[in-house]
Amino acid sequence: MTIGHFGTKARAEAKRLLTVMRRAAKTGDFDAWFAAHTDYHRVCTAAAGEAMQRQLRAFADRTTRYIRIYQLSEPNSWQAAGDVEHAAILEALIAGDERDALTEMAHHLERTALRVLTDCAPEYEPVAVPHAVALIDRQAPAALRLTGAS
Numbered sequence: 001m002t003i004g005h006f007g008t009k010a011r012a013e014a015k016r017l018l019t020v021m022r023r024a025a026k027t028g029d030f031d032a033w034f035a036a037h038t039d040y041h042r043v044c045t046a047a048a049g050e051a052m053q054r055q056l057r058a059f060a061d062r063t064t065r066y067i068r069i070y071q072l073s074e075p076n077s078w079q080a081a082g083d084v085e086h087a088a089i090l091e092a093l094i095a096g097d098e099r100d101a102l103t104e105m106a107h108h109l110e111r112t113a114l115r116v117l118t119d120c121a122p123e124y125e126p127v128a129v130p131h132a133v134a135l136i137d138r139q140a141p142a143a144l145r146l147t148g149a150s
Helices: 008-027 030-044 050-073 081-096 098-120 128-138 142-147
Strands: none
Touching: 008 030, 008 081, 030 050, 030 081, 050 098, 081 098, 098 128
């Protein structure tokens, strides 16, 4: 939903927020990181429309506690994977590469979901999450297949 609506101003703001997140992670300033993280996701999904924004905010509100647990349990490495993923998503958005943006976002959500599932229900075998991401990795989005683009 953001591709095609991610202009110069949004790009600059997302880059700035990514820098703020990196600085806050290095200093262990969780509050500053969360504020920048929330704003980063808001900027990257701004074109999704108000109904989707409400849903995304509700999901984000529920994930905050899990991110906090992860931050406290992995004080030296909690941010590394997310930083790489956030940067890759941003690069794809800036390039206007819908396929890459979708793939990078799917992998970011997959890692996050698997981490939460591992922390909350270590005995649970999360089959659906990796299967869903494998589908994205194997084929182009339906809209691209219908138009014949690749």
